[in-house]
Amino acid sequence: MRKSTTLALAFAALAGAVGTTAYAENNASARMREGMMARLDKAMSDSDGAITFDQFSDAMDARLRKLVADNGGKLTVAQLADALEKARFERMARRIIARYDTKGDGTLTSDDITGREKKIFAMLDKNNDGKIEKSELPKGGRFGHHRQSDDEGDMQ
Template structure:
């Protein structure tokens, strides 16, 4: 195997590792494969059915190459870690905005938060009496096992 081919494969492997870590949430490998296949499919469509190594490399490593370029041509472990953390938190922030944004303008206001809280409260207040009782909380899952709601087997002794 030629040295350039080995280097290219090593670079692709590194980019794959970086990408996988950046999406290290639920089903990270599956999301990574889907993203990779979507980028490759788009590159192939844009190039009349075939792609060269340079096109493949561009489709696979655009973010990583930009990160290297933005940092003077070299990356340290700390710079890669910072970029991965930023990417992870940006994804989380996008999900939060999408979940709460009632106007669809990509911003979050106090009214958006209050609106979301009212919806969740209404769902939990199963008997519509304007109060949430321990018996109305789900058994387990996201709400039912929280310590402050007595989900630890204390029968609500430590509810606040």
């Protein structure tokens, strides 16, 4: 392959990676702004449409202030990263439990997992012969995007 073609492909790959990262960061920023606006709207509705600085401050970063207080008044990058990672994984765990938990008790059992697997298997076994053939699998191999509700396709 010519050097110019190799450089062009490398540049295209780098641009794609940067674009994907920028998109993810913009998406996360948008979610943060939406959360902030929701907290402000709630604070204002709780206070007849106007809030003081103290109410504003409480609505904005109560969790962050608590993290700082819980860590002796200073928060390092590592401590904040650990807290953010823990919060992210707890959200993921809650979603998984909610999808699988058949009794609604907030726990996950082997029976819950088996029940969900049976439900997905039955949905994929389009001709009800007790087997899943390749032709019955969703196009592109992606669950959740082919005749399934959102609830049934997120665990891939």
